[in-house]
Amino acid sequence: MHKPRFLSAAVLALAMAAGGLAGAAPASAAADNPYERGPDPTNASVEAVRGPFATGEISVSSLLVSGFGGGTIYYPTSTAEGTFGAVVISPGFTAYQSSIAWLGPRLASQGFVVFTIDTITTLDQPDSRGRQLLAAADYLTGSSVVRGRVDGSRVAVMGHSMGGGGSLEAARSRPSLRAAIPLTGWNTTKIWSTVRVPTLIVGADGDTVAPVATHSEPFYAGLPSSLDKAYLELNGATHFTPNASNTTIAKYGISWLKRFVDDDTRYTRFLCPGPGVSLSVEEYRSTCPF
Template sequence: MLTSGLASIAAVAGLATALSPGANAAENPYERGPVPTTASIEAARGPYAVSQATVSSFSVTGFGGGTIYYPTSTADGTFGAIAISPGYTARQSSIAWLGPRLASQGFVVFTIDTLTTSDQPASRGRQLLAALDYLTERSSVRGRVDATRLGVMGHSMGGGGTLEAAKSRPSLQAAIPLTGWNMDKTWPEIQTPTLVVGADGDSIASVTSHSEPFYRSLPSSLDKAYLELNNATHFTPNRSNTTIAKYSIAWLKRFIDNDIRYEKFLCPLPQPSLAIEEYRGNCPHTS
């Protein structure tokens, strides 16, 4: 009876531990930051103070330098990281708003310049990977980065480059092409969880000829989603945008950090609204 009683007490204690607020954090060592809310992921800044470092093009090879944004404190250990490419004719300033916004949620973010402003998607994909390699191997913040938890993003041709990078490096944990452009419309080889973002008013990389075919061609078994912005253009990702930030943060947290606390923002699928023309995806996510 004593043995049985002790076993019961142990079982209750174990259940209490499993249900305690810190249980999931203990199970997932990559979880960073407080419990998310709609307000917290829509905010212009997250819970982490952010510092930044400039990387000169003369100090790197394979891409054009850029700016690293990272959580200032080291109290939470290492963070997942994302490299972001601008689009055709553009420089990193066109996507710079994403740097501090994502970093403040608990990521190291590298907004890059490309070798030339006319680089095509395949080249931009290689440059995104070169930037991640620099970030994890030689940068001044390499000690803050978990090299096993990396992702890529990009706008326009940088979005096409995002798909190229994910195809070339299946170990990437997340990819987000923003109003992406690429002559290649089919991506069945991609194994990286991918959020495709299109714009209903895009006259340069229309959703019917780019983002929608990209999404449809991704494997059905892949964790994937398609977000079409409402009342938006090809250049909407070049300005601070709450909808892009919200779903990018949720996607990056869910798949780079494996943080299931963010699943609620992705599943059930978001419904059409003033900001969302359409959202497709497979739920629940499995990774």
């Protein structure tokens, strides 16, 4: 099970003095969790189209990288509160990063560096998507022009469809990842008993490409019972719902990333006990408490 990793107040104070982090979080809050970013969350703030951070974006050419197909980096423009956790997102089968682009500025404005990627080929399988997500994560944290804004120890993966299956592959391959979020994921593998990464599975009740009965639900069941995990099934949704701006996906995706990438327990209340059945949610279950 994921355990929070905090810095001591003394170490944090030295880092702030060395880096000149004017306007950083108050010492008392920072001593409790130096990774908290942004004001206390509200229901309105996690559902908002834009969060409290102004963002910029940088295009990454496929000609300048290896192991994946380039992409776009979205990032908070101010580092006054320190560095940020990162999220790398893969599109689905036959799709390009444009299909998941809405997640870039939405997540970045909540305090993450986000990398929406293209893949080397649009026809590859989940294992390839998983390797490309990890290659993109390594580029983002090690070579990109925003690497100084990123805390390389706090990286998450997301993906839609084939990319969602790829995010599970990446989580299995790299247990140091802080979170994984497959969105209407597709993968022939159903058992994920070796995954140690906190995982939020998002399915859709009307998915006919990767039906929840044969994909998202078995994925959730196939993760260890001891793992921090949750299953969110969208109501009135299809396989392609994650390809357009969606408040439910954003709200619970942001909350999961905040809780496990940033160790920010302020967001636990959105996940535990989680949403009830509604016009947007068909089902929610989890291994609460986290």
